[in-house]
Amino acid sequence: MPTASSTKWSSLICILVFFSAISTSYAATMAPRFKEAPKFDNSPNCSDHVVHIAMALDVTYLRGSMAAILSVLQHSSCPENVFFHFVSAASQPSSASVLHLTIYTSFPYLKFQIYPFHDLTVAGLISSSIRTALDCPLNYARNYLPSLLPPSVRKVVYLDSDLVLVDDIAQLAATPMSSDQVLAAPEYCNANFTTYFTPTFWSNPSLSLTFAGRRKPCYFNTGVMVIDLERWRAGDYTRKIEEWMELQKRMRIYELGSLPPFLLVFAGNIAPVDHRWNQHGLGGDNFRGLCRDLHPGPVSLLHWSGKGKPWVRLDANRPCPLDALWAPYDLQETPFALDA
Numbered sequence: 429m430p431t432a433s434s435t436k437w438s439s440l441i442c443i444l445v446f447f448s449a450i451s452t453s454y455a456a457t458m459a460p461r462f463k464e465a466p467k468f469d470n471s472p473n474c475s476d477h478v479v480h481i482a483m484a485l486d487v488t489y490l491r492g493s494m495a496a497i498l499s500v501l502q503h504s505s506c507p508e509n510v511f512f513h514f515v516s517a518a519s520q521p522s523s524a525s526v527l528h529l530t531i532y533t534s535f536p537y538l539k540f541q542i543y544p545f546h547d548l549t550v551a552g553l554i555s556s557s558i559r560t561a562l563d564c565p566l567n568y569a570r571n572y573l574p575s576l577l578p579p580s581v582r583k584v585v586y587l588d589s590d591l592v593l594v595d596d597i598a599q600l601a602a603t604p605m606s607s608d609q610v611l612a613a614p615e616y617c618n619a620n621f622t623t624y625f626t627p628t629f630w631s632n633p634s635l636s637l638t639f640a641g642r643r644k645p646c647y648f649n650t651g652v653m654v655i656d657l658e659r660w661r662a663g664d665y666t667r668k669i670e671e672w673m674e675l676q677k678r679m680r681i682y683e684l685g686s687l688p689p690f691l692l693v694f695a696g697n698i699a700p701v702d703h704r705w706n707q708h709g710l711g712g713d714n715f716r717g718l719c720r721d722l723h724p725g726p727v728s729l730l731h732w733s734g735k736g737k738p739w740v741r742l743d744a745n746r747p748c749p750l751d752a753l754w755a756p757y758d759l760q761e762t763p764f765a766l767d768a
């Protein structure tokens with residue numbers, strides 16, 4: 429016969445089990461669930477040529493990444509030849525398994541690999557920028573793709589998580605590059621290049637001369653790039669980027685986060701890509717949150733760079749007009765289905 433105190437203990441344990449069961453199912457309900465994407469098949473004329481794609485992957489931007497993956501597959505004529513290389517923060521090993529399961533559940537046929545990125549690689553190199561979102565270590569993972577990805581991968585298309593493709597990525601991957609070029613990306617020569625660096629930088633000839641001898645350096649966006657990994661490895665460009673980041677810690681030569689070191693190392697010597705491959709800025713105005721329109725010309729890739737993200741605005745019922753072009757790629761299950 430149980431004593432009064434053992435009864436008390438067993439009911440306490442029950443209560444604890446009960447509450448942990450509630451919180452577990454609560455967490456399961458709250459975790460984003462994604463639908464399974466359809467299977468996409470190669471067209472009959474496909475070769476065995478693999479198109480490698482690299483993306484950073486984290487829980488915050490997962491919904492964007494899922495939409496980007498779907499858009500790539502849907503518009504590829506050879507979707508089975510696409511291989512995704514995802515880089516995720518090593519500091520959150522639990523999220524790596526969640527990410528793996530989430531991708532696998534929605535894309536059971538996808539060829540992919542997740543690589544852990546150690547935040548410490550860049551922690552000491554990041555100086556605070558005007559937009560703190562840009563200071564996230566995973567934002568710098570693109571600098572390390574040549575060492576993170578296996579040596580057998582010789583070329584990769586790097587994509588941000590806040591974009592969708594509406595054209596065949598194989599065309600972008602096949603951008604011609606001359607033998608001294610490491611990157612290909614759309615260039616924006618109308619943007620005032622001077623403004624990306626501080627007066628301290630321009631007034632110091634030993635620094636500003638870095639652009640001497642290159643053709644006209646122009647701004648490019650690092651959210652969409654074709655990278656020749658072999659040439660990058662051979663030229664140790666990761667080290668060159670890190671040297672500029674080390675200098676930035678000692679004297680302020682630019683304001684934004686991960687972009688300026690790329691401009692310092694590559695601007696004026698990248699292979700041009702048609703602007704259709706990065707219709708950027710759709711996230712809107714960084715200061716007032718205004719909606720932006722498309723740039724004139726054809727569209728192969730829509731990029732919600734900037735502060736606003738289409739999934740946030742759609743959830744808040746305050747979408748920009750062009751967010752309707754992102755919505756068809758959203759794989760997230762409607763979260764409040766049980767409330768109906």
Ligand SMILES: *[C@@H]1O[C@H](CO)[C@@H](O)[C@H](O)[C@H]1NC(C)=O
Pocket residue numbers: 471473474475505506
């Ligand atoms: C295969 O054929 C389709 C349709 O004719 C074409 O769009 C595509 O570029 C071709 N792909 C390859 C790899 O030749």
Ligand SMILES: *[C@@H]1O[C@H](CO)[C@@H](O)[C@H](O)[C@H]1NC(C)=O
Pocket residue numbers: 620621622623
């Ligand atoms: C570019 O910006 C710099 C610094 O703000 C300014 O001095 C220069 O006149 C601008 N150039 C053009 C072409 O607008």
